[in-house]
Amino acid sequence: MKKINCDVVVVGAGPGGSMAAKTCAKFRLDTVLY
Numbered sequence: 001m002k003k004i005n006c007d008v009v010v011v012g013a014g015p016g017g018s019m020a021a022k023t024c025a026k027f028r029l030d031t032v033l034y
Contacts, residue, residue, distance in 0.1 A: 006030040 007029040010021045017033065024031040 004032060006032045008032070009034060 021033040
């Protein structure tokens with residue numbers, strides 16, 4: 001298994017998850033959308 005370092009992991013790529021990831025990115029957080 002590969003290790004990933006990030007600030008935020010958003011599980012769910014629906015409208016809410018996508019908006020959460022976009023907001024995190026706006027604040028320059030290293031974000032993974034899964």
